Amino acid sequence: MRVLIVGGGGREHALAWKLARSPACEAMFAAPGNAGTAQVGENLPIHDSDIDGICNAAAERRIDLVVVGPEAPLAAGLVDALNDRGIPAFGPTQSAARIESSKWFAKSIMQAANVPHAGGELFETAQAAHKWLEILGPDDLPVLKADGLAAGKGVIVPDHIDDAHEAIDQMFTGAFGSAGERVVIEDRLSGMEASAMAIVSGADILPLPLSCDYKRIMDGDHGPNTGGMGVYAPPGFVGDSDDVFASIHQPVVDQMSSDNIEFRGLLYAGLMIDDGALNVLEFNARFGDPETQAVLPLLDGDLLPVLAASARGEPLPRATISHSGRASVSVAIVSGGYPGPYDTGKAIHGLDAVDDAVDVFHAGTAIDDDGRTTTAGGRVLAVTAVADTLTEARGIAYDNVRRITFDGSFHRTDIALREL
Ligand code: AMP
Ligand code: GLY
Secondary structure, three states: OEEEEEEOOHHHHHHHHHHHOOOOOOEEEEEEOOOOHHHHOEEOOOOOOOHHHHHHHHHHOOOOEEEEOOHHHHHOOHHHHHHHOOOOEEOOOOOOOHHHHOHHHHHHHHHHHOOOEOOEEEEOOHHHHHHHHHHHOOOOOOEEEEOOOOOOOOEEOOOOHHHHHHHHHHHHOOOOHHHHHOEEEEOOOOOEEEEEEEEEEOOEEEEOOOEEEEEEEEHHHEEEEEEEEEEEEOOOOOOOHHHHHHHHHHHHHHHHHHOOOOOEEEEEEEEEEEOOEEEEEEEEOOOOOOHHHHHHHHEEEOOHHHHHHHHHOOOOOHHHEEEOOOEEEEEEEEOOOOOOOOOOOOEOEOHHHOOOOOEEEEOOEEEOOOOOEEEOOOEEEEEEEEEOOHHHHHHHHHHHHOOOEOOOOEOOOOOOHHHO
């Protein structure tokens, strides 16, 4: 099969790396890709938002399967456009992708399917939202969410009720563009967070190992949120993972099927777990980033037939893939200043000094005119180690992270520490 990965981050490098190992993979392309995907296949200079460009490239290159990484092209209808041209694509249609692109749609599905979730109300005017905050009272701090996609920035967890009122004004005056035209005010839950991803083909689901990402920039979960500073898998605090998928993913995809919105692709549930009680905070309609960089290395076998079956809406060939039962730790190396402003174009040193058994997934990287690998984004690399225990995986990951440097490079030192 000839495979095209859409996107250019760490998740897409991990997908390209895993799928290129399939005996069925004849050729690998990435659009636009990065310096990591260039090691695995050919990069095509097409932005992931260029739906016509991707459809044309897929037709010209006789692609058998397009795998869509990021949420924005899914919400914009890339899979529908590819399917209209007869090109199989892994990922939900625009309509099914609403499980991620509308917080309120996700809530209504969970409500109908009896899936435990953070309760909430939808507001279409600032006035009504302010009034609701007043009813809640100053000590009952909620979470505010732009209903639409806001590049991961549409969730506000205020520390004070005045901040909540201010955020409402910002959202309704366009701080998140059209994503904030409708706002969900949600109950605030506490506990430990985990990510649960399953490959889905209609009502058929194939669970992947659970994982935990770290969103804050600094050790101890201090500082602003980022796109992800590291991940470990599997978490020790979740209990039986089969129960998670049976009580969340299965009823959700069944509900969507019965509403004639068949889901195909990757369904990601962001969970809050408090004393064994599970609640869903959000769904994503795609592989998590950086979760994918920690989870795919834990899979034995061939992922390509599974994604291809999902793209065609066929039963998933579950025997082709299994969980290794091992543990992984993935540490992000980021540019100094991230998630604020940062420099790019810094030469990355030490990439050839890492252990063979360690995977270095590229996120924001490029190859400069002199052939050097340089930084090209905030999150630059994800260094993933797999071992029999989390303790071992953590030791190997950090031993290798320290061998890679660039001007201003930064990483958290406490990924997976809470489990040890
Ligand atoms: P998201 O951008 O949807 O991934 O949300 C960002 C973060 O906001 C989540 O990882 C949680 O830490 C937090 N969050 C979202 N919803 C809630 C909620 N209902 N209660 C508490 N924290 C939440
Ligand atoms: N790691 C969270 C996400 O992919 O949205």
